[in-house]
Amino acid sequence: MTMANGVLILAEHLRGEVADITYEMLGAGRKLADALQAPLHVAVIGRGAGSVSSGLGLADAVFVVETPESEVPSAATIARLLGGLIEQKQEAIVLLGWTNLSMGVGSILSARSGLPFVNFCRSVRAEGGALVVTSQLFGGKILSDVRLADGRGIVGVSAGAHPADAGRSDRAPTVETVTLAAQAPVVDFKRFIEPEADDVDITKQDVLVAVGRGIQTRDNIELAEDLAATMGGAVCGSRPVVDQGWMALSRQVGKSGMSVKPRLYLALGISGAPEHVEGMQGSQTIIAVNTDAAAPIFDVAKYGARMDVLELLPLLTEKIKARRG
C-alpha cells in the first residue's frame, strides 16, 4: 500500500454552475501538487455532478460522486463522502472553499477523519514534508502561519485569495465516477429562495457608494444616497448595515451578497473584513475612507483617507456638484 500523498479539491457548484473558488483552488492546488510531486484530484459531489466536470482538466483526475437524493447535499453528507474518497484515493491534503456553500464540511470531515482543519487560508505551501498555511484572522488585521508537520490536513481556502484564471484549462479531464455507500440525509434541501428584486442592480453600476458601520445611523445613509445620486451611481453596504435593517439585502456586497466590479467603489466607514473584500476587490478604482488607519480596506484601496465619513460626505457631494456645473 502506498502512502497517502494526493491533493484533493472539493469542487463547488450550484445549479449546474461551477463557482470561481473551484478554479482558484485548482490553480493553487496544481502548484502545491507539483511541488510535492503528488497527484491533483478534484471531487465533484452532488446531483448532476457529472455534468459540471468539463472545465476541471487542470487536475490529474476528477472523481464524480452523484447524490441523486438531494439537489444540495448537506455538509455532513459531503463530509462523509469526502472521507470515503480520502481513504480510497490516498489523499493527504484536502482543499475546500471557505464559502457559505461548503461551510461545515471541513469541520465535520476533520472530526471524523482526525485530520486537522485550518480555515481562512490565503496561501498554502509545502516546506520539506510539512504544509504551511497562512490564514487571515480578526477581520483581516492579523495573519497566522500554521505548520502541519506531517503534511496532512484539511484547508479552508478564502475566496479571491488566488487567481481563478490559473485554474482554468481547455484540457478534457480524466473523469471517474465513484460510488460510495449512501446514507439517508438528515438535512433536507427544500427549495431555492431567489434574491429579492430591487429596482437597482448593484452589479451593473459604474459607481457604487458603499457604506459600513462608520455611517453610524440609518438616517446618515441619506448622505451617501445624495453622493450616489450626484455621481449617477447607487448605494450599497457591508453586512452590518444590512443586518441592522438599514438597507435591503439586494444592496449587500460580500460573501453572502453580491460580487461587484464597478469603475469606482467608494468604501465609506467599511473596515474591509475578508467577507466584504471578496465581493468588491475586482473594482477598477477603490477609494476608502475610515477613521482606523490599520483598517484592512486600505490594503485593497488605491486611495485612502483617514477620517470620519460623516465629515467628508457632505463636502464631497457639494464639491462634485460644483465641479459638474
Add this chain to the structure above:
Amino acid sequence: MNLFVLLKTVPDTVEELTVAADGVSLDAEWLRFKLSDSDEHALEQALLLKEKHGGTVTVVAMDAPELDESLFMAFAKGADRVVKLAGDLAAVQSFSAARLFAEFLKGSGQPLSADTLILVRSQATDDLEGEIGPFLADLLGLPYVGVVTSVQPEGGSVTVSKEFAGGLRGELSCAMPAVLGIQSAEKPPRYVPIAKVRAAMKSSKLETIDVTPAGAPARFPVEKLYKPESAGRAEMLEGTPEEVADRLVDLLANQSLIQRGR
C-alpha cells in the same frame, strides 16, 4: 422550547491589534473583548424563538476575559439561565471547545428533546480551527445547518433559510434537536440599556461549572502571528476634510467619473 445559545468573546477588531512578545498570541494588554456579531445574532434568534413559542433560553460560554458583562447582558435581554464553563481553557480551540460543550449539553439537566435547538455563531473571526457548530453537531450526533438567517420550528422539525452567495438562499429542514449556525437573526439584535445590565448583575446569578479539557486543547500549533504587509497599500490623502474632498474631486474628474451637466 429548550433553547441553548453558545457564546464567546472575541477581540474587538475596531481596536489596534498587536502581536505579543511570544509571537503566537495577541498582546492582551491592548485588547478589548466583545461578543462576535454572529453571537449577538444567535442570542437574538433564541430570544425571538422564546417570545414566539415559549420555553427557556440557556446561555453557555467558556470563561474568558471580559466575558461576564456579555453574560449579564444576555440575562438583561431575557436569558433564563447562564452557565460559565471554567478551568484551564486559554489554549482551547474550537474542536476541544466543542467537546466541552457537548459534555455539558449531555448532562445539563435539560435533555436534548425534540423541542431543543442549539444556536451557535456561524463563524467567529478567530476560529482558525473551523466552525464550532458542525464539530458540536457531529459529537452529539445531531443535524447541523450553518449560515442560517431564519428559523421556524414546527412539530419536532425545524425549517431554516441558509444563505448561499449573490443574495441566493435555500430553504432546508431537519429534525430536532438540531444545531444551527446563525448568521443573522430575523431582527437586528435588541438594545438593552446599561442600567438593565447592572440590575441583572445584582438580581441574577451566573452558574459556574469547572471543566477539564480532554486531550490536546488545539490540534496544531500556530507558528506565528503577524500583521499583513501589503504590497499595494492605498496612497493616503492627508489634510482637512475640505482638502481631502478637493483632492478626491480632482482624482474623480481625471478618471472621467464626474460628468458635466448631469
